[in-house]
Amino acid sequence: AQSVTQLDSQVPVFEEAPVELRCxxxxxxxxxxxxxxxxxxxxxxxxxxxxxxxxLVKGINGFEAEFNKSQTSFHLxxxxxxxxxxxxxxxxxxxxxxxxxxxxxxxxxxxxxx
Amino acid sequence: xxxxxxxxxxxxxxxxxxxxxxxxxMKGHSHVxxxxxxxxxxxxxxxxxxxxxxxxxxxxxxERFSAxxxxxxxxxxxxxxxxxxxxxxxxxxxxxxxSPSNEQFFGPGTRLTVL
Numbered sequence: 166a167q168s169v170t171q172l173d174s175q176v177p178v179f180e181e182a183p184v185e186l187r188c189x190x191x192x193x194x195x196x197x198x199x200x201x202x203x204x205x206x207x208x209x210x211x212x213x214x215x216x217x218x219x220x221l222v223k224g225i226n227g228f229e230a231e232f233n234k235s236q237t238s239f240h241l242x243x244x245x246x247x248x249x250x251x252x253x254x255x256x257x258x259x260x261x262x263x264x265x266x267x268x269x270x271x272x273x274x275x276x277x278x279x
Numbered sequence: 280x281x282x283x284x285x286x287x288x289x290x291x292x293x294x295x296x297x298x299x300x301x302x303x304x305m306k307g308h309s310h311v312x313x314x315x316x317x318x319x320x321x322x323x324x325x326x327x328x329x330x331x332x333x334x335x336x337x338x339x340x341x342e343r344f345s346a347x348x349x350x351x352x353x354x355x356x357x358x359x360x361x362x363x364x365x366x367x368x369x370x371x372x373x374x375x376x377x378s379p380s381n382e383q384f385f386g387p388g389t390r391l392t393v394l
């Protein structure tokens with residue numbers, strides 16, 4: 166079984182500032198890791214995913230995330246945010262061993278102020 | 280190529296009524312997943328279906344909830360005798376195959392309000 170902890174429920178930031186959304190996971194086996202974004206009144210869209218290889222993963226809209234196995238983290242970052250990045254962000258993990266159902270964190274609400 | 284479609288987008292029911300939520304997966308996708316999202320919570324898995332088969336319903340409440348994915352037509356999540364606690368956003372996702380690394384494609388959700 167695995168679990169996902171998103172340490173911040175809300176992150177306010179000013180436009181053009183950098184941002185980091187934190188995600189930690191626990192699992193007894195190797196995992197795949199995902200970040201999804203949910204805009205108001207919409208479904209989730211995949212931002213990026215880590216499957217294997219380079220621990221720095223680049224996604225859409227200028228986001229990137231770094232897999233840190235020793236710290237069991239997969240933090241999401243963007244060097245300069247826009248108003249349009251205001252949304253809910255979900256970290257998710259799935260078990261490489263075969264469980265096809267990802268476990269989602271509770272989400273972090275990113276609020277970008279002008 | 281249309282994405283995952285869900286309807287209705289908003290559904291209002293009185294306590295005791297039935298709610299039917301529909302999901303049409305992306306073209307070519309034969310795997311459907313239903314999730315429930317409560318305010319300020321993440322997505323909770325409910326059920327995973329393939330055509331005409333329920334593969335995993337470990338997240339479904341034991342009573343009042345059922346799901347199907349017939350050979351023809353959309354997947355249906357049915358909630359009988361709704362209660363206020365059923366008020367939530369229900370999301371459907373689809374994928375072309377089953378793999379832990381597969382991306383799931385999400386629909387826009389159905390927001391159920393029980394009065």
